[in-house]
Amino acid sequence: MAFLELKNVSKGFGEGAKRVSVLKDIDLCVEEGEFVVILGFSGTGKTTLISLIAGLLAADQGEILLKGKPIVEPGPDRGVIFQNYALLPWLTVYGNVALAVNYLFRDWPEEKRRQHIEKYIEMVHLTPATLKRPAELSGGMRQRVSVARTLAMNPEILLMDEPLSALDALTRGTLQGEIEKIWEENRKTVVLITNDIDEAILLADRIIPLKPEAEGASLGPAFDVRLPRPRDKDNFNHDAEYRRLRTEITRYFLELQSLRRVEQTAETIVLPELKPVSLAG
Amino acid sequence: MTEKIIGVMRIAGFNVFVPVIRLIQGENRDEQLKLLWRTIGIQGVTLGVFLGLWALIAPQIKTNLGQVPGPAQVWEQIQSLSLEYRMETKNRKAFAVTEKARVEQKRAENPGLEVKMRRYSGRPTFLDQIFTSLVTVFTGFLLASLVAIPLGVLCGLNRTLMSALNPLIQVFKPVSPVAWLPIVTMVVSAVYTVPQPWLEKAFIISAITVSLCAIWPSLINTALGVASIDKDYINVARVLKLKFSTKIFKIVLPAALPYIFTGLRISLGVGWMVLIAAELLSQNPGLGKFVWDEFQNGSSQSLARIMVAIFTIGLIGFILDRIMVTLHKWVSFGHGTAGA
Ligand SMILES: Nc1ncnc2c1ncn2[C@@H]1O[C@H](COP(=O)(O)OP(=O)(O)OP(=O)(O)O)[C@@H](O)[C@H]1O
Numbered sequence: 366m367a368f369l370e371l372k373n374v375s376k377g378f379g380e381g382a383k384r385v386s387v388l389k390d391i392d393l394c395v396e397e398g399e400f401v402v403i404l405g406f407s408g409t410g411k412t413t414l415i416s417l418i419a420g421l422l423a424a425d426q427g428e429i430l431l432k433g434k435p436i437v438e439p440g441p442d443r444g445v446i447f448q449n450y451a452l453l454p455w456l457t458v459y460g461n462v463a464l465a466v467n468y469l470f471r472d473w474p475e476e477k478r479r480q481h482i483e484k485y486i487e488m489v490h491l492t493p494a495t496l497k498r499p500a501e502l503s504g505g506m507r508q509r510v511s512v513a514r515t516l517a518m519n520p521e522i523l524l525m526d527e528p529l530s531a532l533d534a535l536t537r538g539t540l541q542g543e544i545e546k547i548w549e550e551n552r553k554t555v556v557l558i559t560n561d562i563d564e565a566i567l568l569a570d571r572i573i574p575l576k577p578e579a580e581g582a583s584l585g586p587a588f589d590v591r592l593p594r595p596r597d598k599d600n601f602n603h604d605a606e607y608r609r610l611r612t613e614i615t616r617y618f619l620e621l622q623s624l625r626r627v628e629q630t631a632e633t634i635v636l637p638e639l640k641p642v643s644l645a646g
Numbered sequence: 647m648t649e650k651i652i653g654v655m656r657i658a659g660f661n662v663f664v665p666v667i668r669l670i671q672g673e674n675r676d677e678q679l680k681l682l683w684r685t686i687g688i689q690g691v692t693l694g695v696f697l698g699l700w701a702l703i704a705p706q707i708k709t710n711l712g713q714v715p716g717p718a719q720v721w722e723q724i725q726s727l728s729l730e731y732r733m734e735t736k737n738r739k740a741f742a743v744t745e746k747a748r749v750e751q752k753r754a755e756n757p758g759l760e761v762k763m764r765r766y767s768g769r770p771t772f773l774d775q776i777f778t779s780l781v782t783v784f785t786g787f788l789l790a791s792l793v794a795i796p797l798g799v800l801c802g803l804n805r806t807l808m809s810a811l812n813p814l815i816q817v818f819k820p821v822s823p824v825a826w827l828p829i830v831t832m833v834v835s836a837v838y839t840v841p842q843p844w845l846e847k848a849f850i851i852s853a854i855t856v857s858l859c860a861i862w863p864s865l866i867n868t869a870l871g872v873a874s875i876d877k878d879y880i881n882v883a884r885v886l887k888l889k890f891s892t893k894i895f896k897i898v899l900p901a902a903l904p905y906i907f908t909g910l911r912i913s914l915g916v917g918w919m920v921l922i923a924a925e926l927l928s929q930n931p932g933l934g935k936f937v938w939d940e941f942q943n944g945s946s947q948s949l950a951r952i953m954v955a956i957f958t959i960g961l962i963g964f965i966l967d968r969i970m971v972t973l974h975k976w977v978s979f980g981h982g983t984a985g986a
């Protein structure tokens with residue numbers, strides 16, 4: 366039995382004629398301890414997918430099972446790292462982490478909770494900023510607070526929604542390394558969403574593309590990443606396996622895009638002379 | 647240190663004094679002087695022009711009670727009121743001493759007997775009236791807030807409740823205090839049949855009238871603030887499975903606090919305005935009654951005294967507003983850019 370299982374899940378928004386189908390027939394199996402990356406273009410329904418797994422949204426059709434049990438509501442066993450951090454601006458770094466810890470582990474002695482909170486702040490290297498509020502932090506620091514808060518909840522599965530996409534390339538690189546390290550230490554099951562191929566290859570055991578289609582996005586064929594860990598981004602360019610994977614995934618997306626363009630053209634205006642050109646070919 | 651004082655002043659909205667402090671500290675003199683001119687200087691000129699026009703125009707208008715008073719007459723009355731206050735205080739102290747002596751003597755003569763202190767029955771001074779008005783407005787404001795904030799939170803969280811209450815809110819919101827007053831008076835008289843000496847009926851009537859008018863801005867703003875909380879914050883509460891009370895106190899109230907305080911600020915302003923009108927019409931003690939008494943009194947000084955009351959009312963209203971602005975800025979600290 367898979368740890369997390371999505372069967373035939375569909376989700377749309379709106380009513381009647383205005384209804385848009387966002388996700389269609391999503392099937393996904395994630396094993397315990399696996400790091401799965403979902404790779405998709407902007408606006409294809411990535412956040413919707415994460416929200417479904419988190420239980421923040423209910424599926425229109427299909428089933429989502431965690432350890433065999435259907436997901437009906439959100440809960441602290443699924444730690445979500447939100448796309449825009451979702452830090453509470455009136456609380457300090459410590460306060461944001463403490464809100465989760467003090468509530469979830471309210472039967473622990475106070476001292477133990479304090480140590481737990483400090484441990485996770487330390488883990489994301491924010492100890493010097495413990496008493497700062499989110500407004501006084503940089504984007505990368507805010508992201509790390511969000512990571513610390515979610516890890517401190519001790520969830521069974523981590524759901525990360527484009528955790529690094531709002532950051533500059535340099536900070537992004539550092540945080541990618543940190544995410545990998547934290548995962549190596551805890552071996553939590555992770556579903557991470559991104560639109561960055563290199564990030565996907567660096568972190569994933571398995572990369573699954575989210576394939577946009579008119580009647581809703583669905584998941585494409587998985588790419589297994591068998592690069593040894595810990596992975597070093599700097600040596601990637603010389604790695605044959607890395608280059609093969611990257612080319613393959615890029616080609617997949619480019620073909621997808623050109624197919625889509627043809628589809629869209631066919632739907633709107635008929636231009637008989639136009640030949641589909643595969644950019645990847 | 648200097649920067650700390652300046653920070654406090656900025657939060658309190660006293661930007662005007664910032665250049666004064668910098669000047670005292672000897673920071674770039676010319677620039678600070680220019681700044682000073684642009685704030686205090688210009689405000690001083692405005693005040694001067696206002697006083698001048700007032701002094702010029704007022705004497706032209708003749709009323710039954712004589713000329714409309716100019717600044718000089720009003721200043722005279724301020725002094726006379728403060729003199730009255732000092733006299734009253736002296737009388738009161740003297741009364742307390744003699745009364746104490748009387749009671750002690752009685753007790754000495756008649757050990758078993760219960761002897762009561764008599765209360766001083768002099769006329770309330772201007773300062774007493776101010777104090778009464780402030781106590782009344784805060785009581786009414788507190789009553790209103792105690793209803794408005796919880797109800798507003800529930801409305802903000804629950805669309806059904808909001809649409810259920812909305813018609814009532816919309817209809818009652820524009821009702822003037824004058825319309826409420828007779829009903830409140832009758833109801834309070836009917837319900838509060840055994841008046842206690844420490845809780846006067848007039849006080850209850852004024853306070854309730856104030857709350858009936860002050861409740862709406864707080865209610866509407868709280869509901870709006872809660873309804874527009876960033877969805878992410880609510881999602882955090884959902885992921886943590888916070889129980890209802892924790893969700894309210896840890897997420898909803900802090901997130902909506904800036905909105906709530908905007909509402910409270912408007913409410914206090916409305917309450918203060920309403921109170922004066924209510925006191926004036928119902929003859930309940932307070933500044934409004936002072937105005938009415940002076941009007942009835944009809945001496946040559948009455949108009950000037952009423953003007954003193956007007957300035958006092960305005961000044962207190964201004965101070966109350968500043969306090970609320972300061973609180974609002976204080977609770978809004980940290981809100982803003984951090985959300986995204
Ligand atoms: N609550 C909603 N109501 C209506 N439509 C929605 C809602 N949430 C999402 N959508 C629509 O669903 C589609 C997918 O949205 P989603 O946020 O899942 O995309 P995304 O892949 O996360 O995008 P991004 O890369 O910008 O984060 C969008 O077209 C969006 O307009």
Ligand SMILES: [Mg+2]
Binds near residue numbers: 411412
């Ligand atoms: Mg998204």
